[in-house]
Amino acid sequence: MAERMRPLSYRQPLVDGESTGSFVTRLAARHGQSAARLLATLGEGHSAAGVDPWESELYVNRAARRRLAEMTGRPLDQLMRALVSLRDEHLLPDAPDIPVWKWPWRPHAGFLVRGCALCAARRGVLDPVWLIRPDPWHICVRHGRFHDTSRSDRVPFIDLSPGPHVIQAERRRLRLVGAGPVGRLLVADAFGVLAHEAVHLPRLGNGRTTPLRLLPMAIRVASRMAFLEQRRLEHRLRPDEHQRWREQVAKDLGWQLGMVLATWSQRHPPLRRPRTARPQQRWHLRLAAPHKDVPEMASVDKLTCVPWEVLARGPRPYG
Ligand SMILES: [Zn+2]
Structure with a gap:
């Protein structure tokens, strides 16, 4: 049985529908680390070189999911409610008690869509957030903003107040x-x-x-x-x-x-x-x-x- 992880010093707020890759990237940045370094302590894995949270999704197996929950100091079910890719149907095949993660070039399914910055700010998150979604677009009804897979910081969303x-x-x-x-x-x-x-x-x-x-x-x-x-x-x-x-x-x-x-x-x-x-x-x-x-x-x-x-x-x- 892998030993229990010590929780990291800062609790990172959760954003509903966020991709695991985006969350882990924020978590690492908050602790002054690179995502690669944080992942090395999470378990065994490989990532396509230079993959970014807007390009692909990070997947884990059951053991790595448990360790990620321990690291964040949150109950697992809370983490799974917010981070869709941690749900059972998206887990990597199990290696008994060996925590494994994988960050492939492309998500196994779905699209990385920019999250609403105003919704994230309500949670105290000022970093960019990427959601994992079945379709390549997402509308925030609270703030009337349309988001898609575009990485452009010039037009990160389309304002829907005229419509x-x-x-x-x-x-x-x-x-x-x-x-x-x-x-x-x-x-x-x-x-x-x-x-x-x-x-x-x-x-x-x-x-x-x-x-x-x-x-x-x-x-x-x-x-x-x-x-x-x-x-x-x-x-x-x-x-x-x-x-x-x-x-x-x-x-x-x-x-x-x-x-x-x-x-x-x-x-x-x-x-x-x-x-x-x-x-x-x-x-x-x-x-x-x-x-x-x-x-x-x-x-x-x-x-x-x-x-x-x-x-x-x-x-x-x-x-
Ligand atoms: Zn919003």
Whole structure:
């Protein structure tokens, strides 16, 4: 059994959603060390030469996670709530009792997105903070700021005060996504629907602000989908309702979107009644085909069931 680590002298505040690499870099800086030196005391590992917290994520195994908690002088569950990559599904394979870490060139999944400086400052953190996120963008609804993977200090965020409808859409997205995995899939499918060429909207990855442009419409589409999907997953959707829904969305959202939503709804057909119908809590409905699982760090283009390209071809500068 590895011996217990002595906690470091200063407690470092936690920021929700921060990447482990970003946190460890701050922790080291606070103690006048390089991240490499701090990691050498954490366990065995390797890092791609010169990797930075805005480039990639730091991963640990179970033993190194325990040591990191000891170093920070915090309970492990507190650390895991804030630092997503410390959760079980992102751990490195276990070497019994040997603490191991790895800082690869690219994150295993997800994107490093700049954290909101005002949110960090509220916690007493003045250093830059990088979050690990499933998508390459993040909106702070508290401060109305849009952040992405851009490293530029010249325009570190986009101020959303001229677009309150975007913040409102983001609040609705958070409600959908926070209600369970089905909500996250619907948001992904809504972005997928908007990417169809018949809709004539820019695809994600087309420009820095494309997610902002698409979000309000994506949320409108997702809430229409939610009505159908909830009934379907509760095994209450009748074929005639399925048809009526298609006619109604075409009427309300236009024929182009109506056509694409009809294609989407064919992939979400009415389910046969289960043998034992069990009451299920709203949104904690069990997923059904075509969707199987919802990995924590899967981006909208990975989650959606639509068969066409969701991302613009070519390099993806942002989003
Ligand atoms: Zn903020």
